[in-house]
Amino acid sequence: MKPYHVxxxxxxxxxxxxxxxxxxxxxxxxxxxxxxxxxxxxxCGIADSNAPFTGFYDTTDRAVSDVExxxxxxxxxxxxxxxxxxxxxxxxxxAPEPPVDIDRVGGHLHYYRYTIGGRWTTWDADAVLARxxxxxxxxxxDGSAGPGWMALRHGRADGKVxxxxxxxxxxxxxxxxxxxxxxxxxxxxxxxxxENIVDGTLAAFHSDVLSEALFPNLKGRFPRVTEDELRRALxxxxxxxxxxxxxxxxxxxxxxxPADERCIxxxxxxxxxxxxxxxxxxxxxxxxxxxPQSSY
Numbered sequence: 001m002k003p004y005h006v007x008x009x010x011x012x013x014x015x016x017x018x019x020x021x022x023x024x025x026x027x028x029x030x031x032x033x034x035x036x037x038x039x040x041x042x043x044c045g046i047a048d049s050n051a052p053f054t055g056f057y058d059t060t061d062r063a064v065s066d067v068e069x070x071x072x073x074x075x076x077x078x079x080x081x082x083x084x085x086x087x088x089x090x091x092x093x094x095a096p097e098p099p100v101d102i103d104r105v106g107g108h109l110h111y112y113r114y115t116i117g118g119r120w121t122t123w124d125a126d127a128v129l130a131r132x133x134x135x136x137x138x139x140x141x142d143g144s145a146g147p148g149w150m151a152l153r154h155g156r157a158d159g160k161v162x163x164x165x166x167x168x169x170x171x172x173x174x175x176x177x178x179x180x181x182x183x184x185x186x187x188x189x190x191x192x193x194x195e196n197i198v199d200g201t202l203a204a205f206h207s208d209v210l211s212e213a214l215f216p217n218l219k220g221r222f223p224r225v226t227e228d229e230l231r232r233a234l235x236x237x238x239x240x241x242x243x244x245x246x247x248x249x250x251x252x253x254x255x256x257x258p259a260d261e262r263c264i265x266x267x268x269x270x271x272x273x274x275x276x277x278x279x280x281x282x283x284x285x286x287x288x289x290x291x292p293q294s295s296y
Contacts, residue, residue, distance in 0.1 A: 008042040016098035019106035040078040054118030058091025061108035131284040145256035148200020153233035175265040181280040202258035206246035210234035
């Protein structure tokens with residue numbers, strides 16, 4: 001019995017697995033490499049960079065997991081390229097049964113659905129928590145949450161990030177809608193930058209502030225940022241909406257660990273309409289509500 005099953009149509013690819021798909025190079029099971037190759041082949045000829053690319057993840061495992069990471073980051077190199085609008089969503093812990101039996105090697109069922117032109121089906125935006133418009137991202141993307149965090153913190157200092165006053169309760173799930181106003185240099189593929197943009201955005205709303213313990217590590221992480229610029233970012237937490245820190249000292253640098261496991265629905269869009277020499281970020285955070293009578 002195989003530990004996975006793939007079903008593809010002209011507009012969607014569905015995947016059932018008996019173990020959560022892991023990031024490339026970190027797969028515990030060799031069959032995940034074969035699975036990723038099959039999924040990549042299934043997308044040939046059906047992806048459309050002009051249409052939204054929507055990912056849906058559900059599982060019988062209620063352990064905390066990052067839905068954006070599960071759908072996109074862990075599949076990098078095996079999903080379509082040139083996608084300018086992606087959506088992601090986590091289901092209500094009611095993964096549909098596969099059409100054939102699979103080996104649930106991890107004890108749970110995991111379901112991934114990718115749809116060309118899809119939309120959210122289980123959750124929708126409710127109350128807006130914060131919004132911002134064309135905040136400059138002056139640091140180049142470097143594969144981490146840092147440039148997005150720095151941009152939003154400086155945006156708050158410049159009065160470009162608005163808190164609405166709506167409440168987000170501890171452990172409450174939420175969603176995010178993000179727009180990258182790109183230059184001619186990029187970015188050009190929403191899938192490759194979504195994790196960094198989402199994590200950087202969320203980290204900016206955590207409680208990290210200036211401290212003697214954190215400052216030297218952050219300075220090592222941002223060697224081209226002046227001390228005054230770094231202090232300005234740390235002096236301007238947004239809210240905070242999340243009362244825990246997102247930045248953890250890691251050697252002589254730092255690691256960003258925001259509350260992305262609670263971000264159960266989101267959207268990342270790239271528009272080539274920057275007004276200056278650097279990319280700009282617009283977006284909003286919001287609470288979520290169920291979509292009535294959602295179905296698969």
